[in-house]
Amino acid sequence: MEQAAKPKLIDESGRRLDGRGPTDLRPLKVEVGVLEKSDGSAYIELGKTKVFAAVYGPKEAHPKHLAVPDRAILNCRYHMTSFSTDERKTLGMTRREIELSKVIREALESVVFLEEFPRSAIDVFIEVVQADGGTRTAGLTAASLALADAGIPMRELIAAVAVGKVDGTIILDPSDIEDKHGEADMPVGIAPRSNTMVLLQLNGKMTKDELKKGLELAQIGIQNIYQAQCEVLKKKYGVSMTEV
Amino acid sequence: MEQAAKPKLIDESGRRLDGRGPTDLRPLKVEVGVLEKSDGSAYIELGKTKVFAAVYGPKEAHPKHLAVPDRAILNCRYHMTSFSTDERKTLGMTRREIELSKVIREALESVVFLEEFPRSAIDVFIEVVQADGGTRTAGLTAASLALADAGIPMRELIAAVAVGKVDGTIILDPSDIEDKHGEADMPVGIAPRSNTMVLLQLNGKMTKDELKKGLELAQIGIQNIYQAQCEVLKKKYGVSMTEV
Amino acid sequence: MEQAAKPKLIDESGRRLDGRGPTDLRPLKVEVGVLEKSDGSAYIELGKTKVFAAVYGPKEAHPKHLAVPDRAILNCRYHMTSFSTDERKTLGMTRREIELSKVIREALESVVFLEEFPRSAIDVFIEVVQADGGTRTAGLTAASLALADAGIPMRELIAAVAVGKVDGTIILDPSDIEDKHGEADMPVGIAPRSNTMVLLQLNGKMTKDELKKGLELAQIGIQNIYQAQCEVLKKKYGVSMTEV
Amino acid sequence: MSFLPIKERSFAVRIMNDKIYKLLQQGKRIDERSPYDFRKITIQTNVVEKANGSALVSMGGTRILTGIKVELGTPYSDRPNEGIFSVNAELLPLASKSFEPGPPDERGIELARVVDRCIREGKSIDLERLCLVPGKMVYILYVDIYVLDYDGNYFDPSVMSAMAALATCTIPKYSATGERIEGEYMKVPIRDIPLSVTIGIIKDKLLVDPCSVEENSLDTSIVIGMDSTSNIVAMHKNSPGHIPLSLMESIINVAEEQIGKIRAQFMEAVRIGQEGR
Amino acid sequence: MSFLPIKERSFAVRIMNDKIYKLLQQGKRIDERSPYDFRKITIQTNVVEKANGSALVSMGGTRILTGIKVELGTPYSDRPNEGIFSVNAELLPLASKSFEPGPPDERGIELARVVDRCIREGKSIDLERLCLVPGKMVYILYVDIYVLDYDGNYFDPSVMSAMAALATCTIPKYSATGERIEGEYMKVPIRDIPLSVTIGIIKDKLLVDPCSVEENSLDTSIVIGMDSTSNIVAMHKNSPGHIPLSLMESIINVAEEQIGKIRAQFMEAVRIGQEGR
């Protein structure tokens, strides 16, 4: 039982452990409508990070005393399978999962037209099948797609990605090992059309300049993810979100 | 801490550890109306297996949102005291108790005229005071009697018993030690008048022929138990169930 | 890990470990209106025992099915911070805290005019910041003040104190170490104007005579505490409770 | 959070309170008892063979089953020389429509803690004799109480049932290495037999062992535990209401007298149970 | 406490029951299958790299993901020579509007226990070969089943998914001192491959692998597990209703025949999965 030594995360030529350059995203796979029984669903793969999202609703709020007269309530659960992580995750919701459920819910609330469905509830379920870094941002990205797939009206889509700092370099889309041994991890969720952040967290330490650089890098990554989201919706619905 | 060696369960002359032959039931004691405060109750002793059942209802379903417009809901809890088993059982419901509550409930639902009590609830509580094999079947037998004692209309009574396979022989009513070291355990709940099964499970391994033989043996055991049920009801209410 | 030897709790001259005589109360500090957001609040310090109490209500009972048509329900939670005791207390409610919540609630119910607020709820929260003996009685004393501070009508105030038996002597207001190594601990809550007990418990062993002496000593201690309660209310509201 | 149980305090209850009081003034009860009488008590021991000790006690329509399981384990760090005595109580939903399935609510916890107060905190068990290796290995006695049928006052039959199970319990012996010593058993090291009495109060009148109708109509009530030499080993006011200080002396006197009366029956039942083993 | 799920038993359900029965009389199903056919089955293994074994199985619109994590731990005290095989199942709220977030309810527990019954209780895993040091250290196999999409009958694809994950699982080897032996792996010691079939019953007719519309309209149903030589290794009647004793023989015969049919597909998928590792 020894403390794992920190591996070198960026080599002399600026390559990361998996061969990427600092500003490269991992291979991205985006699908919608992947689960039969839900009203909307999506699947995101970002390297080995694999996440499902499903949406049920709008439907009657239950229990009824949670209903709100002037809008829908939005429920969100971010959950990981027990085998998604290196060490087996205990069954049941961890404190981390509870926190992430909250920040993802709040990000989604920022764009959904909740006021169109008074007294209703919209349920968003995110299931992390494998966690290799960036699960909350992948989850938010997938949830946003699943809401679109369910036909829930939104001001705009959300795309999200994490940036990190490893071996002194600001990098895009850190993997699990980069996150664990790096100096900082900053998940960012952006509503690209309004150029505003709907999710923002930072774990670890950055200078003001690094933070600025990190946010710029996040925007670049998010543009790529947003493209992929739009394409997959266009493919299924024959119309791009930007035209909605 | 050694793994207990498997004892010989059937001797040369075909006798079991407690002296029974393969097709013998343990001494059976059946009582109804044993608990003052419930609407109906029963007590079953089958060898050292000792089980109480009590029924409350029909009464208002609570919480109200569980009520169903066209019939009563039937709630069932199968529970064991902490000292009912060789090793102390933890307090609270184990997964086993939750499963057995479900299969017993479903067996009872098959015979109770739930549609006569719309929006109501009927609660069935089974308490295993001592567990020496066959507790779910004893519990179902007692619960069926307690429902009759509570005056809840039923298509017919249910009687139940387990059969097992030990040392290659199909036996009636296995005790705990026979269950633990045997090759299979098959609890069977039968509605004798319609000759249908309302509970059926199998743990362990049987061939098709053994299964057939086991079901035949179960029917014989159940006839005996059913007789005892009818007698005790006749004694209390002066009329046999078969006449109802 | 050795069992702590019992210290001598009363010396030759009749002094206790902290210098008190057998019938002395610890230094007492009483405050009302200490928490901004509650409808009424109080703080009690008795030596190192430090307790807050806050009251919310009368308000709508929630969930509604708990509401009672002819009076308010009174909810009470006695809770200790994790660092209030020598050994860290686990988070969540212990069995002890649940029991004490009940006896404190029942003591308060004895004096509050619940029937003036049908279908309502009154919540009483007691937080033990530091526990050095006598926390349930300090909590009850503080809760009674917080109810008065919230303007909830009461038949009369309650004051409470514990008495103990250590080294064969009946003492007033035992500290934690006296409680732990003593022979008995008797918390007493009294409604002084009617001279009745609304809380009474005994842990440990006393003769009939010791019990009698203990109750007399409790009444003396309670008179002092009651004075302090009345003074602090008079100071805040300009009128003593005895005139109400 | 503790909250007010939905107890009927309606007009009907006040009438019953009145009725009980008037009967008490004439030395009578609604069920024909005298004010200070317990209901009929029956005590059976060794009713569950798989338990190390067990007892089924009826007090009128209230029935309590207690079983004891003995295990080896590690002592509490602040009590390295003492065995562990753990009491749990469950108000089974079979017993009353007012009991719900689920983990013990505040009433179950209160019951367990009052029984524990009478027995363990009153020092009636010599826990040091349940220590095998100080700080390492001790006997743990799990005393689990189940209310099977409930017609008022579960405190007194529970204390009695726990004591009967303890007094007839056989503990398998272990060596200091944790090996079971085949065939050797010991008894629970009991120092004294505490018993309890629940006394109900209406105005200036007392009654013993309330049945459920009485329980719902009392002004208040208190449980008192006493050992064999009439020391008070536990008290617990167990419902809202006022106890006039002036009544305490008679309360204790009634408790002493009535516990004395049931003690003989208890000792006889335990003697039979011990012989039966 | 187990309670009656709010299942539609309305007029509409009775009509569907009738309709399904009439189709069965003609040898037909609502989804064009023959009465004894399974829906289309797909089996993917090694779908989660961080798991020691994993499989995603679709049976029509029902999709089950199983992952296995292996850890070292202490054996159960009454099974000192055996590894631990622990099955858990979660009905994810993604899968159906009838599943709610939270700890497994009785359906999730039932599913886990039925899978366990088919595999562990049917002795299909040689648990003794998962023991490192008797009484001290054994391998623990956590078999965690997630229902991702639910269109009826989660039992059969769950058993299949668990078996596929087990058959393609690689266990890192450890020495008796608990040290990881770098680069060495072993397989799960599988004795036999049990599979299950769920058979629905309407009057005197049987159907295999009910989809959700059928499931809601059956008289009752039963899950049957069989090993490769057609021994019955598990049975579990999983809904209210009556099974006529006279039907049991055909039920077992149908089970034997249909499990035989899916076994070939299963073995082929596992073979591919094992090569893929």
Added chain:
Amino acid sequence: MSFLPIKERSFAVRIMNDKIYKLLQQGKRIDERSPYDFRKITIQTNVVEKANGSALVSMGGTRILTGIKVELGTPYSDRPNEGIFSVNAELLPLASKSFEPGPPDERGIELARVVDRCIREGKSIDLERLCLVPGKMVYILYVDIYVLDYDGNYFDPSVMSAMAALATCTIPKYSATGERIEGEYMKVPIRDIPLSVTIGIIKDKLLVDPCSVEENSLDTSIVIGMDSTSNIVAMHKNSPGHIPLSLMESIINVAEEQIGKIRAQFMEAVRIGQEGR
């Protein structure tokens, strides 16, 4: 499952949002503060003698009590050389009618995790110096935060209260055999003092340390933790709504400036607290 708290978004709230924005345009606040001012802060340390460290911090009408208990225990298996730093937070029902009794809900968990992020994840504690025997025995610091009175923004006073308790905490020393070394104590190995500021946003305007009325009417808000050299050690957007990317630079600048201002007061309070021990 996270759900939308029933926050007033009524007409009245929109009016208040408007009012606050108009005041901000004039450099004003509803409670007379300047936009970037914290409310009045008071810091008391060593308020609970039975804790190893404790602090009571008021920020306007919000009051936070933190206590620290130190125990010995086993390190996490992936961090064998580090002590354990465990933060818990409870929103006591005394503090606000919007807090309910029971285990921490998502807000309590969020608070604990944000404090932990500022302190432990920002590497402000040298956890390696809290290791006694690698892999075997380490100090565990339980940092328990209680919100006693709540008038908005519990994040900043909680970070401050935790840091004040840590800075004035005394840890009893133990030998490598786990024996208490009588009379010897050490301090918590603090590398840096992170503090946090919560910044509310309405359109293009910022405000610092929102009181509860403001909190309910903001567009959104973010908590920012900084160390003594103005590195950002934590960020946490803590409510729904949009933060324009264009605002980030001013947000960070305001955070740097305002944390600088409260740092002096904090250091002075801690100095007094340390001398007081």
